Amino acid sequence: MNFITVTLEGNQIVADGLRLTVPEGTLKVLREKGYDGKKLIFGIRPEDINTEPAFLETFPDSVVHATISVSELLGSESHLYCQVGDSEFIARVDARDYSETGEGIDLGFDLNKAHFFDFETEKTVY
Structure with a gap:
């Protein structure tokens, strides 16, 4: 989990x-x-970060432009180690969406599958 x-x-x-943008129910x-x-810890699994054009178009408020630090091709999928500002995370994407190290990529976060934790206690909030 990221x-x-x-x-x-x-x-x-x-x-x-x-x-x-946080979904209404979660918000x-x-x-x-x-x-x-207040500060929170935002948790999201690598498989809940998308490169699918349909997702990116449908949820533009959930899209960030990231730089790929490491790109790891693993058969039918790729693990993209990405950076946005000071934040680092891993996206697990289809191998067809493989990108090279140093490239920029648009990634969509499925915030309906996000987890939130208290910054101080690390206990689950949502």
């Missing part, structure tokens, strides 16, 4: 170079628990 320290600002989670829970304007 873990990124973020701050909830309005309806978005924000980190250096990363700004993603409601985070606000009810008092996390508006």
